[in-house]
Amino acid sequence: xxxxxxxxxxxxxxxxxxxxxxxxxxxxxxxxxxxxxxxxxxxxxxxxxxxxxxxxxxxxxxxxxxxxxxxxxxxxxxxxxxxxxxxxxxxxxxxxxxxxxxxxxxxxxxxxxxxxxxxxxxxxxxxxxxxxxxxxxxxxxxxxxxxxxxxxxxxxxxxxxxxxxxxxxxxxxxxxxxxxxxxxxxxxxxxxxxxxxxxxxxxxxxxxxxxxxxxxxxxxxxxxxxxxxxxxxxxxxxxxxxxxxxxxxxxxxxxxxxxxxxxxxxxxxxxxxxxxxxxxxxxxxxxxxxxxxxxxxxxxxxxxxxxxxx
Numbered sequence: 057x058x059x060x061x062x063x064x065x066x067x068x069x070x071x072x073x074x075x076x077x078x079x080x081x082x083x084x085x086x087x088x089x090x091x092x093x094x095x096x097x098x099x100x101x102x103x104x105x106x107x108x109x110x111x112x113x114x115x116x117x118x119x120x121x122x123x124x125x126x127x128x129x130x131x132x133x134x135x136x137x138x139x140x141x142x143x144x145x146x147x148x149x150x151x152x153x154x155x156x157x158x159x160x161x162x163x164x165x166x167x168x169x170x171x172x173x174x175x176x177x178x179x180x181x182x183x184x185x186x187x188x189x190x191x192x193x194x195x196x197x198x199x200x201x202x203x204x205x206x207x208x209x210x211x212x213x214x215x216x217x218x219x220x221x222x223x224x225x226x227x228x229x230x231x232x233x234x235x236x237x238x239x240x241x242x243x244x245x246x247x248x249x250x251x252x253x254x255x256x257x258x259x260x261x262x263x264x265x266x267x268x269x270x271x272x273x274x275x276x277x278x279x280x281x282x283x284x285x286x287x288x289x290x291x292x293x294x295x296x297x298x299x300x301x302x303x304x305x306x307x308x309x310x311x312x313x314x315x316x317x318x319x320x321x322x323x324x325x326x327x328x329x330x331x332x333x334x335x336x337x338x339x340x341x342x343x344x345x346x347x348x349x350x351x352x353x354x355x356x357x358x359x360x361x362x363x364x365x366x
Contacts, residue, residue, distance in 0.1 A: 074355035146365035153334035158208030164305035201254030257284035267292035285310030
């Protein structure tokens, strides 16, 4: 009997799927293409609008061998990992959407440096208020996170002539471009003109940019976050932005979304996008290609990509 697989794409649209699997389209809702008790490989639906249904299906999939998500991180599933059957794997889509997320990170940085949020507000009201812009040339830009997204961000920033400083959990030698350890942040931040957060959410990174580290940034510095909202103390960042001391460009926030009346919505030096780093016109194609590769490995009994639990 072929292993039952649920995927967020119509199998007929993925001709390269391996023959040894019984693949079914699942739309991420409570409508099940087969009994959940039979599914061996379950893929989260990226457009389902929440993970409650995915968690509910995992609880019913007692023969589950692989839970595949298409997001880079899996922190939102951490409270539910106990539902996985013994020996089941959790795999992520880490690296699949790195270039898209990096593009947004650099876009947010350029927009904040160019005071685009302030100018856009003026356009809506017909107010013309010229203000100086910040060039990236010669500026110290600290990229926190040296995974797929952080690496892609660093590559995109090279043509701008900025002084690039990369930071990861531990130091990595690299000739002219070494990666500093996270413990070096206190000495690196005071000279930073911009900080880009591309790190995953872990117990080590949660709240890593609290009031003290934000206060160590120079006046006018820019904080860009495309990692996870919980990397930053939102209240502390709000105070810094409202005071006019820091600028912020955020694709992720905590809580997400921010309440309607949150002060950051109205700040002329704040730019907030709704967690869309991976969602470009290439999302479906890139995700489907990755999923096909992963399913071929599964069918062949080869080690799976991006296994983080199991």
